[in-house]
Amino acid sequence: MADQRTGLWLIGARGSVATTAVSGLLALRAGLAPPTGCVTARPELAEVDLPSWDDLVVGGHDVVTTCLEKRAEQLAHAGVLPHHLLPSLVDGLAAVDAEVREGYHPATHRGAQATAAQRLTADLVSFRERHDLARVVVVNVSSTEPPVPHLPEHDDLALLEAALADPERAVLPPSSLTAYAALRAGCPFVDFTPSTGVALPALHQLAVDLGLPYAGRDGKTGETLLRTVLAPMFTARGLRVRSWSGTNLLGGGDGATLEDPEHAASKLESKARGLAALLGEPVTAPLHIDNVPDLGEQKTAWDHVSFEGFLGARMSLQFTWTGLDSSLAAPLVLDLARLVAAAHADGQSGALGALAFFFKDPLGHDEHRFAEQTRDLHAWARELGRYGA
Amino acid sequence: MADQRTGLWLIGARGSVATTAVSGLLALRAGLAPPTGCVTARPELAEVDLPSWDDLVVGGHDVVTTCLEKRAEQLAHAGVLPHHLLPSLVDGLAAVDAEVREGYHPATHRGAQATAAQRLTADLVSFRERHDLARVVVVNVSSTEPPVPHLPEHDDLALLEAALADPERAVLPPSSLTAYAALRAGCPFVDFTPSTGVALPALHQLAVDLGLPYAGRDGKTGETLLRTVLAPMFTARGLRVRSWSGTNLLGGGDGATLEDPEHAASKLESKARGLAALLGEPVTAPLHIDNVPDLGEQKTAWDHVSFEGFLGARMSLQFTWTGLDSSLAAPLVLDLARLVAAAHADGQSGALGALAFFFKDPLGHDEHRFAEQTRDLHAWARELGRYGA
Amino acid sequence: MADQRTGLWLIGARGSVATTAVSGLLALRAGLAPPTGCVTARPELAEVDLPSWDDLVVGGHDVVTTCLEKRAEQLAHAGVLPHHLLPSLVDGLAAVDAEVREGYHPATHRGAQATAAQRLTADLVSFRERHDLARVVVVNVSSTEPPVPHLPEHDDLALLEAALADPERAVLPPSSLTAYAALRAGCPFVDFTPSTGVALPALHQLAVDLGLPYAGRDGKTGETLLRTVLAPMFTARGLRVRSWSGTNLLGGGDGATLEDPEHAASKLESKARGLAALLGEPVTAPLHIDNVPDLGEQKTAWDHVSFEGFLGARMSLQFTWTGLDSSLAAPLVLDLARLVAAAHADGQSGALGALAFFFKDPLGHDEHRFAEQTRDLHAWARELGRYGA
Amino acid sequence: MADQRTGLWLIGARGSVATTAVSGLLALRAGLAPPTGCVTARPELAEVDLPSWDDLVVGGHDVVTTCLEKRAEQLAHAGVLPHHLLPSLVDGLAAVDAEVREGYHPATHRGAQATAAQRLTADLVSFRERHDLARVVVVNVSSTEPPVPHLPEHDDLALLEAALADPERAVLPPSSLTAYAALRAGCPFVDFTPSTGVALPALHQLAVDLGLPYAGRDGKTGETLLRTVLAPMFTARGLRVRSWSGTNLLGGGDGATLEDPEHAASKLESKARGLAALLGEPVTAPLHIDNVPDLGEQKTAWDHVSFEGFLGARMSLQFTWTGLDSSLAAPLVLDLARLVAAAHADGQSGALGALAFFFKDPLGHDEHRFAEQTRDLHAWARELGRYGA
Ligand SMILES: NC(=O)c1ccc[n+]([C@@H]2O[C@H](COP(=O)([O-])OP(=O)(O)OC[C@H]3O[C@@H](n4cnc5c(N)ncnc54)[C@H](O)[C@@H]3O)[C@@H](O)[C@H]2O)c1
Ligand SMILES: NC(=O)c1ccc[n+]([C@@H]2O[C@H](COP(=O)([O-])OP(=O)(O)OC[C@H]3O[C@@H](n4cnc5c(N)ncnc54)[C@H](O)[C@@H]3O)[C@@H](O)[C@H]2O)c1
Ligand SMILES: NC(=O)c1ccc[n+]([C@@H]2O[C@H](COP(=O)([O-])OP(=O)(O)OC[C@H]3O[C@@H](n4cnc5c(N)ncnc54)[C@H](O)[C@@H]3O)[C@@H](O)[C@H]2O)c1
Ligand SMILES: NC(=O)c1ccc[n+]([C@@H]2O[C@H](COP(=O)([O-])OP(=O)(O)OC[C@H]3O[C@@H](n4cnc5c(N)ncnc54)[C@H](O)[C@@H]3O)[C@@H](O)[C@H]2O)c1
Ligand code: NA
Ligand code: NA
CATH class of the missing domain: 3.30.360.10 (Dihydrodipicolinate Reductase; domain 2)
Incomplete structure (x- = not known):
């Protein structure tokens, strides 16, 4: 699947993790830094057919307006990004920033959640079409949400969609509304945060129905x-x-x-x-x-x-x-984009348990032991694309 | 091989590790303590056919005379053994102490090393016969030796035995002389110390020739x-x-x-x-x-x-x-005695690489990663006795 | 003031700190241990006229019945007391245990707090008389209480005593009721806990009126x-x-x-x-x-x-x-008993700010810097008894 | 003594400590940074009459040629200096760099040590005269030397000067030759390194004879x-x-x-x-x-x-x-320059024991306890200039 242009859509695109991931991708592409901390650059995964750094096109949602160049400067001051790289990254950062759309914010949104979801979906579809992308992987790196009470609508897609259409209700937390919108746009979804995201039975059902893989949750970095x-x-x-x-x-x-x-x-x-x-x-x-x-x-x-x-x-x-934290998280975000894109290309759907390696609270797998997770990841990645599209 | 009475012969039998191992074995046998820290008591190894705690009979060599009861008291004072156990262990410790023979000490020995080796071998054979043991596993837990310069005699068994017979020479360090004596007595050998021990080509040859397994070296405990x-x-x-x-x-x-x-x-x-x-x-x-x-x-x-x-x-x-340290080492010494006895019963010989799990400097295996060593150990143990004697 | 028999009355006499203090005092008296951790044994305080270890007689209040011998055994098991000392201490511990009276417990007490205070006072007076003591220092080492809301009665002795007489009210927390009872018995009071204790304006007034010194609070040990x-x-x-x-x-x-x-x-x-x-x-x-x-x-x-x-x-x-913690606290409890007894003999009253050295939250002094507190303590102690009784 | 222009001459002027001290002085002078880590900026020393940041003029010796601007860049990369300050410091650094002269290097020097000393002395005198300085404090922040064997010449000034004149000998280590040259130029000397420096009886004699104060040694920073x-x-x-x-x-x-x-x-x-x-x-x-x-x-x-x-x-x-380390050391170097200048103005000579606060191995004082050293420093500084010039 190399040479297939692939989208990476970051929810929280102007946050620390996102800015570091984008800066790093630009540096890798320009040959200005080695892929330290990137698991997909390990020799064990060398044979896996993945989108290259050049294949990735980045956009995203956020609810703040501080631009990526400014955020990168702050991160250089904080020791996350090296000062000397900044000048070479400015143009690339501006280009990505131009692809950032306004996210869904529960406090400012008026009306049914379905309307918001449609807007988010439209952003994704437009991004995919404008850039002629084979697929877009959506990765949630936005602020952690509080846990939400479980509702019956979370277990049943029909009930859920009815509730989404009700302008009086806000049945989904932002992370889950975003996941819903991503799936509806035909995009695989990765939850790098501990928020609810895609981890609701109704959304699982939707992912399986639409043949979309997802992975999560809560990046494991410390x-x-x-x-x-x-x-x-x-x-x-x-x-x-x-x-x-x-x-x-x-x-x-x-x-x-x-x-x-x-x-x-x-x-x-x-x-x-x-x-x-x-x-x-x-x-x-x-x-x-x-x-x-x-x-x-x-x-x-x-x-x-x-x-x-x-x-x-x-x-x-x-x-x-x-x-x-952001230095540890960012390369994993890039890894996940590449691996989940490959899983999608391979026709996999539902929770990608083999990616437990990346997460504190793995979806689709009960394995918490790091060494076993490493083995599972390598074994799974080696099979990728073997019988795939 | 349960019910086969098995000897455990400790070189350095009055040291801290040895005393803790013996005290613990007595406590386990009396049901006074759970097998915390014993790897062979893990569920993963539950099915493996190993000598039971009751099957083990202990003796050893040392060059000091402080008896095991006294050493156990000192270790209670040092926080290694619980004070309240001591009274129940006194008789058992005395019984083991009665099986401790004088070790080989290079500074006091006179004459050819071969003579010393013959005495050590005789001690082992006598122990095995007096107690009617199926086999005796020799475990070196004596003081660490300095590294020794490599000599041509270390590579060739014939040359080595000629040198051993020479009263003017001391071609082997004590740990290796002991290993030689153990092999000559038909005993598997385990080196829990970083000393040279069995890790010489000539001794490897001897072990293979005699169909004896060995393991080492330097117990991995911290x-x-x-x-x-x-x-x-x-x-x-x-x-x-x-x-x-x-x-x-x-x-x-x-x-x-x-x-x-x-x-x-x-x-x-x-x-x-x-x-x-x-x-x-x-x-x-x-x-x-x-x-x-x-x-x-x-x-x-x-x-x-x-x-x-x-x-x-x-x-x-x-x-x-x-x-x-002794609390960490002692249960591993018991584990090694059980596992190496089973390997011997199984007809294995040479370095037991699958025991790398236990050692800092594993013989017969290049694997240092703990998780892989754990997997290797479990896989090997599950095969034990499957096609054995 | 050496040779003046001095009482040490422990509130929480069967707790860990108290048991360790009593055990240590017995060991010091018997010459079985050096005064490690005792500040009054430092050369800088060698000249100060203080009650000797032999001069101290111990009793106390507690609300549990587990005897001191049993508590000492538990503390030996926990590594606080050395096992080998226990046999030599058993008789002395029993003697102190015989001087422990039932403390005030808010949950079981019926009636006015004044009645309880009178009983506590009577226990102290009886102890002082039976043992013919020059004075009794009361040290609170009982369980930490929650903070209490400030009431107007806490600021005014007359109001306070009226409220104490009211059977419907419980105007003081246990630590303060105990402090009140101690002062009423003519005893200096030390609060080794963070509880309210003597730190109320009304009780300060009472201490000053009665010419009694006090010190606190919350022993500084970690x-x-x-x-x-x-x-x-x-x-x-x-x-x-x-x-x-x-x-x-x-x-x-x-x-x-x-x-x-x-x-x-x-x-x-x-x-x-x-x-x-x-x-x-x-x-x-x-x-x-x-x-x-x-x-x-x-x-x-x-x-x-x-x-x-x-x-x-x-x-x-x-x-x-x-x-x-108890090993660190116990010698300080003995130090405080000696120093506060000497201050009392010296005619000092009110908060002993020079003892800030011992406390997390010093009463009567704003100095938190340890080195300055050390200097203040030494200077004060050297003056002790110079113009005294 | 404020308004008296004062020289600070750094031995090792292009090292990390020196570069940080110079950069910091420039930033302080320009009001770009607060005097964090400067002891002389503490309220306790506010009343002491010391040269101001503006009064200090810096020069020095070194044996390398990498200029201060370059060194400052390296230190910014290492996290010692903030990147954003560099542009404002460039001119000032260049000005100081222009005042750096070639130091004494034992490996390249030919001839009697006396000749080298004369050159160093001449550098100092020229610096003082060109800048019209009231005095120059020499501070050694050059590389640590190995300890040197004690020679009879180290105890006697006459013997020492005879040996210095001998082209076949190198009786003094570089740090001591430098100290000698400084004293001969009429400059107070501070040894911030553990090297021998001024700590030889013959040099002490010289300092006292010439009425010069000195301080040391080995800055205490970790x-x-x-x-x-x-x-x-x-x-x-x-x-x-x-x-x-x-x-x-x-x-x-x-x-x-x-x-x-x-x-x-x-x-x-x-x-x-x-x-x-x-x-x-x-x-x-x-x-x-x-x-x-x-x-x-x-x-x-x-x-x-x-x-x-x-x-x-x-x-x-x-x-x-x-x-x-350099961030901790640099402000102390500035403090020492100010304090020793004031001591010199005050007419003090010999080892300044009251500066023990700054050193691992204090000269002229046996006090190692930090709190007592703090008190000694404050007391001494408050007296400074009271009866002085
Ligand atoms: N850094 C790590 O090692 C690590 C590890 C595990 C999980 N995480 C998670 O990753 C997330 C990001 O961490 P960060 O350090 O970058 O945080 P951050 O606060 O720097 O960035 C979060 C971004 O999300 C944006 N955001 C908030 N609500 C949004 C919404 N509704 N829609 C779109 N964008 C929204 C914010 O404006 C902000 O730009 C957090 O949830 C964190 O818990 C990070
Ligand atoms: N405790 C651990 O965790 C650990 C881990 C790895 C290796 N080891 C090794 O185990 C060994 C024992 O450790 P220990 O703490 O019990 O030491 P120890 O000093 O308490 O005991 C060593 C014993 O060996 C005896 N001895 C010395 N030379 C001898 C000889 N030639 N023949 C027979 N006996 C002899 C000594 O008299 C002593 O009783 C050391 O070599 C140590 O490095 C221990
Ligand atoms: N150990 C330290 O280093 C240290 C330091 C500072 C303060 N303290 C304080 O010292 C106190 C004692 O600590 P400890 O470790 O001995 O605790 P502990 O729980 O072992 O002992 C407390 C004792 O107080 C008794 N008690 C409870 N309520 C009572 C009452 N109303 N009247 C009389 N006795 C009562 C309990 O029965 C118990 O025996 C605690 O308040 C602790 O916070 C200890
Ligand atoms: N940084 C601290 O916290 C600290 C604390 C105590 C002592 N010190 C001492 O301060 C000194 C300097 O430390 P640094 O980190 O700046 O080291 P550095 O290596 O960065 O700098 C030392 C400088 O001294 C120069 N030099 C060497 N020999 C010389 C000579 N004969 N004449 C003149 N210059 C010479 C070197 O060229 C170099 O520029 C060391 O001796 C160190 O031990 C530093
Ligand atoms: Na972060
Ligand atoms: Na305690």
Whole structure:
């Protein structure tokens, strides 16, 4: 499927992750940076038939107007982008910025959600046609939403569409409305955030009906990545984890959003689910996300694991992870665009469980162990396109 | 092979690891403790036909006379063994202590090394016969030796045996002389230390000739365990490790031994080899082992990993591991005794590469990634006895 | 004042801190342990005339019945007390346990608080008389209470005593009722907890009227100790702290109490007040106290300080403190008993600001910097008894 | 003494510390940055009569030719200087660079050391005269030297000067030759490095004879700063430190120099002296300095302190310090220039012990405790100029 021009449509296109992904793509295309952090550039995936960096065309939705060039400057100041690259990226950033359309904002929208969805769908179709793209992968990298109460309409497509048409209701959170619009435009959908997104039975049904693949959710870039790597070690060695405590300090847009306990809830829930699954039993696991604005784009996570060994011996492991979240997330966004495009070309539909590797809370797969996820990813990718279109 | 009485012969039988292993075996047998930290007690290995805790009979060599009861008291004081267990273990410890024979000490031995080897072999044969054992697995948990210069005799069994007979020479370090004696007694050999032991071409030849399996070397219980778990994460994610610095603080007998830079050398070498293999390229990797007597049996390791992500972003991971080394090592010694006994019963010979899971510097296998080692171990164990004796 | 038999009356006499203090006092008296962690044993205070270990007689109040011998065994198991000391301490612990009376418990008490106060006062007077003590210092080491709303009765002794006599009201929290009873018995009072205790204007008035000294509050034994040591460094060097984040993991009785956010509130408040005072400006300072039962008596605190240097350079300091809280607190309880007894003998009354050294939230003094507190303590102690009774 | 134009002459004027100090001075002067990290800008020193930022004129010696503008760019890339400041600093940097003269290099110098000293002295005198300066403070911020063997000539000025005149000998290390030349030019001398510098009896004599003050040595900016803050806490609380282990990871020019164990020796020695002095007894204190080039200007220090409390309880403190060394050092260099200039104006001579606050290995004072050093500094500074010129 190389040489097939492929769209990458970012929900939250002017956020940190999106801006870093776009800047990086421009740099990769210009040969100004190696693909460090890109999983699809690993030798293990070298043979897989994927869209090349040159094949990707980027657009997106956002609800703010600060342009990508400005955001890139801020990210250079924050240590995410190298200052010396900026001049070479300005034109490319402006070109992408010109493809950013106004997103759906629940606070400003008037009328039925269906109307909003139609507008979003139209944006996607227009983008695909104007650029003559084989397909467009929609990736949600917008602000994390609070968890939403489950409604009967979420389980049944007919009920859902009826509710969407009702101007008095707002039955879907923005992420799910966006997912709905993407599917209706015939686009595969990836949820890089912990928001609800496509993870509703009615939307799953729609994806399967339309033969569209989707993947999610919540990109795994820090503390959870380490947990899915370390927890299997304790298990394999028969060591009994007694408590796993964690504190995350982060600034940036994401820090501000997650400061609100309601927004943090979905993040904390997805993290807790994973840990219990990994250890096979519930352990004491206090977990905090603190907004520390002065840290900017840097995220610092401290974990303290207390475990028991032979004859009850008490031991511990602590780690401190100091990451630039957007630097970790951005290459994965590009990877997901390439892999999901290939899955679509291959005719796959529904949740792509083999992409669990990328997510804190994998859809379509119960595997949380990183090494097994790595193996699953490689095996799946090697099969891609073998019997495909 | 359950119900086959099996010997476990410990070189360094009065050391910390040995005393903890024996105490734990007694506690397991009496139902006083769960098999925490025992890999052979994991559900994944539940079906494997292994000697039971009741089937194991323990003896060993040492060069000190402090009895096991005394050593167990010291280890309780150091937090390795629980005080309340001691009274129930006293009789069992005394029984094992009665099976400890004088080891080979290069400084006190007079005459040809062959004579010493014959005595060690005789001790093993006598032990096997007196207790009517199906087999005896010899496990080296004695003090770490300095690395030895390679000699031509190490490559050729005939040359080696000629040199052993020469009263003027001491061609083998103690660990290798012991391995030689074990093989000559028809016993499988496991090297839990970084010493040379069985890892010489001439001894490999002897093991193969006699149809004996062996495994090693250097039990993986702390910093290296974590490295073999964490390094593959960076690789799988395409993140570039730039430096991996480490400091180990330890007291105890092992701390005192490794304070001597000559003795530490073999430990440091085996650690460096592993890291380079894991990362696929050499990185700056300063590494220290410090003797800090007041820490007693506790080992504290601090590692600082500096890595590079997308567009050159600089990030880091630090961890502090606080382990009780003997508590981590002892259950593995019991696991190895059971697994190597089963391999012997199964007719396997030479290096058991599938046991790489247990070792810093695996013999017979190049795999350093912990998750792959885990998979290899499980696969191998499930085959054990399938076509065996 | 040496050779004056002095009472130490512990509120919460069967808690971890109290049991450790009593065990330690017995060991010190028997010459079985050096006074490690005792500030009054430092050379700087060698000349101060204080009651000796032999002069101290201990009793107290508690609301549980588990005896001190049993509690000491639990603390040995938890690593706070050395196993080998227990046999030598059993008799002494039983003797103290025989001096423990039932404390005031708001949930079980019926009738006016004044009645309860009279009973507590009577217990103290009886103790002083039966043992022929020069004075009795009351030290509160009972469970932390939630903060209480301020009432007009707290500001005026007459109003307060009227309310205490009303059987329908419970105007004082237990710690303050206890402080009231202590003062009414003519006893100096020390609050080692963050509870309200003596820190009410009406009780201050009573202390001054009766010529009684008091000290508090909230023993400084871990994270806060470090903060009062480290924050002045940043200030003295002109470095600008931008955020100071903290997480405390603790088990034990204190962990269980503080798990309740209402109880934790007073602890968190006293910590935040201190940090702002030290840095001279408010900084982002998220702080958590997590109950991690498996840690037992061990407390682990992680702090992350982000600071700015010359030309805006961004730097950080992290620390991990792993303390046995009761081991840190107990010698200070003994120190406070000795020092406050001497202040009483010296005729001092009201808040002893010079004891700020010992507390997170010092009464009678605004100084939070540890080095200045040390100097103040030494200077004050050297003056003690110079013009005294 | 404000309004007295004052010279600051940097030995190693093109190094990281020097470049940062100069850049910062230019930024301060232009009002582009606040004096974060400058001790002389603290309110406690507000009343002291010191040269202002505008009064300082900078020149120096170095043995490399990379100009200051280039070095500043490199430091911006390394995160030490903010990118956006560079354009405003270019002219000022060029002006200072024009005042940099060739330093003394032992490997390239031919002839008697006296000749070299005369040239250095002449450079200083010319600088003072050309700029019409009231005085010039010489600050050594050049590469750390290996420790030198003590010679009889180091103790006696006459012997020393005779040896300096001998073309066959090189009796002084570069730092001491420089100090000699500075004194001969009538300039106060500050040693910010651990090199020998002015710390020889013969040079002390010369300083006193000429009525010149000096200060040193080895700027205290990281691990040692923390040690001098933390160790007194353990002491004041009667807690017994059992071991204090440290590892320093650093890149940059300093990292490369200290990789050589010979050069590191003087650094390690000065650190060890301090720790023993602080704790009052020798403790196990392994210490490492590792060159980790990829860390660039960042220094990461990990310390692990194991200590004993009441009844032998075992506890620990760890910290990780992540500093930009040059950002920490540079403002202190400016502080020292101002303070030593004032001391000179005040007529003080010999070692300025009150400046111990700034140094790992203070000359003229035995005080290592940071809080006491702070107090000494403030007290001394307040007296400055009171009876002076
Ligand atoms: N960076 C990581 O490592 C990582 C990992 C996992 C998940 N995530 C998730 O990725 C998301 C983006 O993170 P970020 O750091 O870029 O955050 P950010 O705050 O910088 O960017 C979010 C962007 O989404 C936009 N947005 C908000 N609501 C929108 C809407 N209704 N429609 C369209 N756009 C909308 C915002 O205007 C903003 O530009 C977050 O949800 C975060 O939780 C990030
Ligand atoms: N504990 C761990 O986690 C771990 C991990 C990997 C390797 N190891 C290795 O295991 C070994 C044992 O560790 P330990 O902590 O028990 O040390 P230890 O010092 O407590 O015990 C070593 C014992 O070996 C005995 N010994 C010395 N020379 C001997 C000889 N020639 N013959 C027979 N006995 C001899 C000593 O007398 C002592 O009793 C060390 O080599 C160590 O490096 C331990
Ligand atoms: N250990 C430290 O380092 C430290 C430091 C600062 C403050 N403190 C405070 O010291 C107190 C004691 O800590 P601990 O670890 O011993 O806790 P703990 O739970 O082990 O002991 C508290 C004791 O108080 C008793 N108690 C509860 N209510 C009472 C009442 N109304 N009257 C009399 N007794 C009562 C309980 O029964 C228990 O025996 C806590 O408030 C804690 O916050 C401890
Ligand atoms: N940065 C800190 O926090 C800190 C703290 C304490 C001490 N120091 C000391 O400060 C010194 C400078 O550190 P840096 O990071 O700037 O190092 P650097 O390597 O960047 O700079 C040293 C400079 O000295 C020059 N030099 C070498 N030999 C010389 C000579 N004979 N005459 C004149 N110049 C010479 C070099 O060419 C170089 O420009 C080092 O000795 C370091 O140990 C620094
Ligand atoms: Na982010
Ligand atoms: Na406690």
